[in-house]
Amino acid sequence: MGDHHHGPAKGLKRWIFATNHKDIGTMYLWFSFAMFILGGSFAMIIRAELFQPGMQLIRPEFFNQMTTMHGLIMVFGAIMPSFVGLANWMIPMMIGAPDMALPRMNNWSFWILPPAFLLLASTLFMEGGGPAFGWTFYAPLSTTYAPPSVTFFIFGVHILGLSSIMGSINIVATVWNLRAPGMTWMKMPLFVWTWFITAYLLIAVMPVLAGLVTMMLMDIHFGTSFFSAAGGGDPVLFQHIFWFFGHPEVYIIILPAFGVVSQIIPTFARKPLFGYDSMVYATASIAFLSFIVWAHHMYTVGMPVSGELFFMYATMLIAVPTGVKVFNWISTMWRGSMTFETPMLFSIGFVVLFTIGGFTGLMLSIAPSDFQYHDSYFVVAHFHYVMVAGAVFSMTAAVYYWLPKWCGRMYNETMGKTHFWISFVGFNLAFFPQHFVGLAGMPRRIPDYALQFTDFNMMSSVGAFIYGGSQILFLYNVIATIVAGQPISDEKVWEGAEGLEWTVPTPAPFHTFAVPPQVK
Amino acid sequence: MCFKAKRRLTLALSSMSALLPLTAATAWAQDSKVNAINMPVGVTEVSASIYDLHMIIFWICVIIGVLVFGVMFYSIFAHRKSKGVVPATFHESTKVEIAWTVVPFLILLAMAVPATKTLIEIYDFDDAEMDILVTGFQWKWKYEYLQEDGENLKFFSNLRTPQDEIYNEEVKGEHYLLEVDEPLVVPVDTKVRLLVTANDVIHSWWVPDLAVKKDAIPGFINETWFKSTQVGIFRGQCAELCGKEHGFMPIVVHVVSKADYVDWLATKQSEAAEIKELMAQSFTLDELAERGKGVYQRSCLACHGANGEGGVGKAIAGSLLVTGAINGHLDSVVNGVPGTAMQAFGGQLNDVDMAAVITYQRNAFGNNMGDMVQPLDIFNFKKGQ
Numbered sequence: 001m002g003d004h005h006h007g008p009a010k011g012l013k014r015w016i017f018a019t020n021h022k023d024i025g026t027m028y029l030w031f032s033f034a035m036f037i038l039g040g041s042f043a044m045i046i047r048a049e050l051f052q053p054g055m056q057l058i059r060p061e062f063f064n065q066m067t068t069m070h071g072l073i074m075v076f077g078a079i080m081p082s083f084v085g086l087a088n089w090m091i092p093m094m095i096g097a098p099d100m101a102l103p104r105m106n107n108w109s110f111w112i113l114p115p116a117f118l119l120l121a122s123t124l125f126m127e128g129g130g131p132a133f134g135w136t137f138y139a140p141l142s143t144t145y146a147p148p149s150v151t152f153f154i155f156g157v158h159i160l161g162l163s164s165i166m167g168s169i170n171i172v173a174t175v176w177n178l179r180a181p182g183m184t185w186m187k188m189p190l191f192v193w194t195w196f197i198t199a200y201l202l203i204a205v206m207p208v209l210a211g212l213v214t215m216m217l218m219d220i221h222f223g224t225s226f227f228s229a230a231g232g233g234d235p236v237l238f239q240h241i242f243w244f245f246g247h248p249e250v251y252i253i254i255l256p257a258f259g260v261v262s263q264i265i266p267t268f269a270r271k272p273l274f275g276y277d278s279m280v281y282a283t284a285s286i287a288f289l290s291f292i293v294w295a296h297h298m299y300t301v302g303m304p305v306s307g308e309l310f311f312m313y314a315t316m317l318i319a320v321p322t323g324v325k326v327f328n329w330i331s332t333m334w335r336g337s338m339t340f341e342t343p344m345l346f347s348i349g350f351v352v353l354f355t356i357g358g359f360t361g362l363m364l365s366i367a368p369s370d371f372q373y374h375d376s377y378f379v380v381a382h383f384h385y386v387m388v389a390g391a392v393f394s395m396t397a398a399v400y401y402w403l404p405k406w407c408g409r410m411y412n413e414t415m416g417k418t419h420f421w422i423s424f425v426g427f428n429l430a431f432f433p434q435h436f437v438g439l440a441g442m443p444r445r446i447p448d449y450a451l452q453f454t455d456f457n458m459m460s461s462v463g464a465f466i467y468g469g470s471q472i473l474f475l476y477n478v479i480a481t482i483v484a485g486q487p488i489s490d491e492k493v494w495e496g497a498e499g500l501e502w503t504v505p506t507p508a509p510f511h512t513f514a515v516p517p518q519v520k
Numbered sequence: 521m522c523f524k525a526k527r528r529l530t531l532a533l534s535s536m537s538a539l540l541p542l543t544a545a546t547a548w549a550q551d552s553k554v555n556a557i558n559m560p561v562g563v564t565e566v567s568a569s570i571y572d573l574h575m576i577i578f579w580i581c582v583i584i585g586v587l588v589f590g591v592m593f594y595s596i597f598a599h600r601k602s603k604g605v606v607p608a609t610f611h612e613s614t615k616v617e618i619a620w621t622v623v624p625f626l627i628l629l630a631m632a633v634p635a636t637k638t639l640i641e642i643y644d645f646d647d648a649e650m651d652i653l654v655t656g657f658q659w660k661w662k663y664e665y666l667q668e669d670g671e672n673l674k675f676f677s678n679l680r681t682p683q684d685e686i687y688n689e690e691v692k693g694e695h696y697l698l699e700v701d702e703p704l705v706v707p708v709d710t711k712v713r714l715l716v717t718a719n720d721v722i723h724s725w726w727v728p729d730l731a732v733k734k735d736a737i738p739g740f741i742n743e744t745w746f747k748s749t750q751v752g753i754f755r756g757q758c759a760e761l762c763g764k765e766h767g768f769m770p771i772v773v774h775v776v777s778k779a780d781y782v783d784w785l786a787t788k789q790s791e792a793a794e795i796k797e798l799m800a801q802s803f804t805l806d807e808l809a810e811r812g813k814g815v816y817q818r819s820c821l822a823c824h825g826a827n828g829e830g831g832v833g834k835a836i837a838g839s840l841l842v843t844g845a846i847n848g849h850l851d852s853v854v855n856g857v858p859g860t861a862m863q864a865f866g867g868q869l870n871d872v873d874m875a876a877v878i879t880y881q882r883n884a885f886g887n888n889m890g891d892m893v894q895p896l897d898i899f900n901f902k903k904g905q
Contacts, residue, residue: 053692053696053697054685054686054687054688054692055686055687055688056688060764060765060766060767060768061764061832064761064763064764064766132763132764133761134761138721138722138760138761140720140721140722140738141721141722141761141762141763144721145658145720145721145763145861228739229737229738229739229740230738230739234739234740235722235737235738235739235740236737236740269599269607270601270607271607271608271609271611272609272611273611274610274611274612275611275612275613275616275617276611276612277612278612278617300724300733300734300735300759301735301737301742302734302735302737302740302742302743305639305640305643308639308643309636309639312632312635312636312639313632316628316631316632317628319624319628320621320624320625320628323620323621323624324617324620324621326588327588327616327620330588330591330592330595331616332611333592333595333596333599334591334595334599334608335595335599335605335607335608335610336595336599336605336607336608337599337600337601337605337606337607338595338596338599338600338601338605339600339601339602340596340600348592348596351592352589352592355585355588355589356585359581359584359585360581362577362581363574363577363578363581366573366574366577366631366635367635367639368569368570368573368635368638368639368642369570369573369574369577369635371570371642371731371732371733372559372570372574372728372731372733374733374759375724375726375733375759375760376759435557436555436556436557436558439556439557439558439559440553440556440557440558440559440560440728441556441560441726441728441756441757443726443757443758443759443767444761445761445766445767446757446766446767447767448686448697448767448768449697449767450695450696450697450698450755451554451692451694451696452553452554452555452556455555456555
């Protein structure tokens with residue numbers, strides 16, 4: 001390709017001043033993995049405490065800090081940046097662009113993340129402890145009754161919101177402007193489509209989150225009463241604003257995951273994606289619906305019955321486009337010629353477990369039943385099925401799928417498959433019993449529980465340790481691949497792979513598509 | 521401090537080694553709630569309709585799941601490369617897409633009908649036979665039975681499980697964490713309307729058997745109701761994260777026969793009258809300290825520690841406030857300390873209990889002040905502000 005003289009700078013400067021989409025993507029991926037391990041270790045502390053009834057290892061106030069930080073770090077530090085990293089690496093290569101449209105902003109949007117999380121993590125060592133009000137930080141527990149460190153939390157959220165908005169603007173600008181000749185909208189790979197839509201969701205709702213934490217800041221330090229009834233405000237207002245951000249947020253997490261799976265399944269089924277058009281429309285419908293269902297997180301706050309009905313019907317509707325997606329993936333597999341390498345295993349695991357999470361989501365949408373499910377472990381089980389078996393499984397699949405392309409070396413397939421099966425068993429052992437205890441009446445976010453929940457909690461803890469431990473295998477496999485994996489040079493890597501990213505050399509050179517390809 | 525932490529660690533380790541398979545729960549294996557895997561049917565008509573809805577949607581999901589996963593697993597089994605299958609090339613069909621959009625939509629429509637019916641039933645607050653004001657506090661519930669004559673009966677309901685059970689220094693009782701000092705008592709077959717609110721942060725009043733979960737929001741009053749068809753004891757917990765002791769504010773509802781309810785109410789009212797009488801009397805220091813010890817354990821211990829050593833709250837032992845002028849001490853207990861977790865107990869404790877606990881604090885944990893306050897002093901203090 002004659003690009004070597006444009007190689008990367010040497011040493012630390014390569015990373016600090018990085019403007020190359022692949023380098024920035026790599027940094028995002030490593031950063032998110034570090035956060036995944038940190039958030040995961042908090043989860044291990046939680047599950048160790050819940051291994052049996054009684055307070056064993058930590059105090060209730062620290063337990064609350066752990067559940068809060070686990071949620072915040074996993075959502076904002078692990079899952080979201082990991083998909084941004086993937087977008088950085090793959091979107092230019094998928095649409096035939098030389099780089100992201102705004103490379104310097106790209107650098108900035110990554111480099112403000114580590115300080116933001118340093119700030120957030122440092123609150124754990126502050127007087128009064130870190131945030132202990134749950135990742136949903138409902139007022140007034142997060143305002144009038146919050147530890148002093150809440151101000152640092154607010155600042156941290158501002159910074160990472162800024163990072164997300166800049167990242168999204170970059171993706172939107174790239175997709176609009178840098179598509180190769182002939183790469184029309186309806187030829188774009190589905191991963192690009194899902195991220196394109198996700199980026200708009202982010203631009204729409206991150207400012208809402210920023211506004212919300214600013215209102216908190218005003219309530220705490222400047223004497224306003226947005227969320228205090230004593231001053232004419234309303235604590236429920238907080239929840240409406242939070243979930244107006246929060247519900248689109250869950251689709252921000254899951255849509256790119258849909259995109260990944262829609263790339264991987266056709267490859268290993270050796271058959272084109274079934275219903276490409278309907279997949280695009282379904283993604284857009286889900287994005288639209290995500291804005292009009294927020295109050296289904298709040299069925300018990302005392303809304304009028306008309307409000308409950310509206311949000312119930314709107315929420316039930318989400319099952320339709322989501323169902324379309326699942327049916328399309330299965331039709332893609334149908335009469336294909338399948339093989340089951342690690343990325344395919346994780347994708348099939350995704351389809352099965354995400355669908356289970358979708359079913360419980362449908363159950364949760366039924367407002368009267370939700371009066372029983374709400375804030376119980378049933379909800380915890382539900383969202384871990386969609387967040388972990390959904391987003392994290394698909395992210396894991398993506399790493400195995402594209403890693404050979406990124407570094408020109410093949411990972412160890414046996415170890416990859418082992419990672420999948422341990423993850424699969426551990427995950428289900430951890431989260432399936434949580435449906436039971438939730439239905440039987442165990443509230444979420446409690447550091448100690450009644451004796452009848454003991455057995456399932458023990459199972460859950462054992463499962464969580466297995467799932468957590470399996471990530472060490474993953475880390476080992478990835479490092480071993482990069483350092484000493486078997487070199488490969490086949491451009492396609494996978495027999496059934498289609499798309500522009502598989503037309504560049506393996507490993508992908510520092511600069512790709514300096515000359516735009518012509519798409520037929 | 522250090523000694524305590526160490527002891528806790530040894531206890532944790534020893535209980536882990538002793539744990540072996542599933543010790544805690546097996547003792548209560550005869551109780552049907554142990555290892556329950558489903559929602560209770562409950563004891564109200566509403567809870568039964570909710571259970572039915574839950575089961576209908578559950579079976580719909582199971583059937584769809586079996587079909588979808590069945591097709592997928594058949595495909596995984598049959599359409600694999602190792603069997604020499606040549607991939608087909610089809611990749612779209614408008615007809616199928618329409619079918620699998622319309623059919624789920626119709627299923628949802630069918631599901632929406634009973635859901636709507638039940639929801640409207642739940643929202644029918646009319647014809648309540650009695651009203652109870654439920655107020656969430658950090659971390660206890662207050663129940664106030666609203667009476668026509670304004671002579672409301674009110675009391676607090678605190679966790680009864682001792683700290684020693686929570687910290688594994690004693691064997692855990694059958695209703696560990698689900699037991700209170702004063703349960704909510706209501707008559708059977710009576711539509712009870714609850715007005716739910718909170719004093720500090722948001723709580724949520726949840727009893728699974730009654731299928732009631734309603735957020736308690738400071739500054740706002742939510743309505744909900746239940747009508748139990750069975751007598752019995754029903755247990756629940758706060759469902760909304762409300763701070764440190766969120767896991768330790770249970771709810772216990774005793775549903776009793778109508779006759780028993782009348783008796784109970786009469787007893788409670790005469791108790792209230794008795795307290796009124798006591799408030800006019802004088803006590804010795806020992807009497808006050810004795811009573812105060814119980815009050816301390818119910819109301820102060822969670823934050824200030826079993827030996828007054830402090831925790832979330834400041835230490836009582838050797839405290840300058842407690843060993844200072846009585847009025848300063850009274851002020852912070854009656855009115856709370858704004859901006860901290862110290863609540864205003866003036867409205868929570870009656871004057872006798874207030875006098876008792878103040879006296880106890882001044883004379884326990886090495887605070888040998890030797891002085892005391894009488895209920896009448898409390899009354900005058902409150903009146904004087």
